[in-house]
Amino acid sequence: MKAFQFVELQKPAELREVKVPEPGPGQVLIKIGGAGACHSDLHILEAPTGALSFSLPFTLGHENAGWVEELGSGATGFAVGDAVLVYGPWGCGSCSNCRVGMENYCENPGQSKPGGLGRDGGMANYMLVPSTRFLLPLGTLDPREAAPLTDAALTSYHAVKRSIQLLGPGSTAVVIGAGGLGQMAIQVLKALSAAATVVAVDTSPAKLETAKLMGADETLLSGADAVQRVKEITRGQGANVVLDMVGVTPTLEMAVQISRVLGHVTIVGIGGGALPVNFHSPAKECSVASPYWGSIPELMEVISLAQAGKIKMLVEQFPLERASEAYHLLHDGMIQGRAVIVPNG
Template identity: 55%
Template sequence: MRAVRMTAWQGEPEILDIPVPEPGPGQALVKVAGAGVCHSDLHIMEWPEGLLQYELPFTLGHEVTGWIERTGPGVRGWGEGEAVAVYGAWGCGRCHRCVQGMENYCEQTSAIKSSGGGLGLDGGMAEYMLVPSSRFLVPLGDLDPRTAAPLTDAGLTSYHAIKRSLHRLVPGSAALVIGVGGLGHMAVELLKALSPATVIAVDTAAGKRDLAKRLGADHVLTGGQDTALQVRDLTGGRGAELVLDFVGGQQTLALAAACASSLGEVAIVGMAGDELPVGVGRLPFECSVSVLYWGSRPELMEVIALAQQRRITPQVETFPLEQAPEVYRRLREGRLTGRAVLLPHG
């Protein structure tokens, strides 16, 4: 089968032929319908060797949906051809957090270790994907798996970041979305679906600002030296109760701090890896800062339910698997709007 493989650090992915895996006890083989192309893949590929404890090569793709092809011994309740989403954070399954479904914060793994398909282990940018446990499968129901892949990361991560701060998003409050890319556009949709907050979106790209407007953002800003003042003006000087930074760069983190309200929260989701100084005078009083990673398995089920109710819809652009290197180049250059999804089977 064809697969998009990471074969070297700080190198481009390669499309190679590898054997179709056979599911063992408790495992499932998924025929991949769609695999989302995520900016975090670029960060992983660009990091120097030794920073992550990933063994090369491995197949990229941690945002995956498809159909059950076949299951291994001991797997029950899943039928051949059933449409499924793959929960991407693969924890130990035994610790306190994993038992609660929070495998994204497994006590036995960390961000530097192989932690899921496409993250050090073989992922879904291939014709077939071996899922090591059926507990990582979530039924999609009537959703089209060719376009639902972004729900498993872009949707789930944004949902987790917003859900934990819903108590802040009361009538009259504001939420700021910095970066309207694959995750940020889903955040705009989710904020409009789940809260009464005024939604302010910031992006330097005109196409992404237009997307934010179409998805219901109340205010859309270009991003520049006066952006923080604009946000303050739009919020009556108060600032935003929730600031979601989907970039995590030096400039966006500085903007997030400048726009946050007292008793608010800055949620750092983007993986650019820059730093936000924290201390008296750096942030408003009682403003929390969190660094988030994905979401839980129960939360993925909630995201899928919202999509089934047509309250959120990922904005996708689809490509054949063979175009993966070009799609990554376009992502790096900021020439994608919404989420790019690879279709291994068309």
């Protein structure tokens, strides 16, 4: 079969011929419907020598959905042909966090290598999943459309949920960055806290138009005027919750400027920026956190929201042969929602 693989540091990924994996005891072979292309993949592909602990090569694609193709001996709970979503963070399964479904915070990180981020992922016709505990039923959702639920939606959902207690009537949430993650965060905010005012900030007018369609109450072009407008909306207090989906130094500086006392600044984007913290900044008792992915129970909730039509990712599909093109477009900011590779048509 063909697989789109990361082969050499600081080199473009390439399409290669590999063997179809055979599921061993407890394992599952998935026929891939869709595999999302994520900005974190670009950070990995462009990482300097020595910055990664991954063994190369491996197949990209850590947002995956498809159909059960074959069950290894002892693998139960699913049948061949079932449409499934693949939970991304693969933990040890035995530590206290894994036991409650928080494999994203596995206490044995040496055993935690997700498919597409160190192990072979879903940008191939088939993908090997180590356990059925990483599979969730999709019901009537199309795997080619649903793949981004496993990261873009789950990561946004987890980030919003940590602050949900702050988002009552009269509250304000600001989403910095209206790309794929930001668009999903806006929808999650509206689904979980309809009473909050949601403000989207971006450098792209086109992405702000999309943010408005996703439910943002106000959209602002990034800059000093945006900071001033947030202050006006919040009567000088600042936003209750600021979600930085970009994570570069200028967006983090903006996040601090528009945060409020007892608020939350959540850094979701992995742009590599730095946020100075001292007695005077951010605002007093403003919590700053950088969450990672989300839990299995949260992914179940995300699927429920998608099945109810409360959240939906804008998806642009690419055949496996055009995976490289999809990443070039992603790099240049030309994907409005999420690029999804569809290896099986």
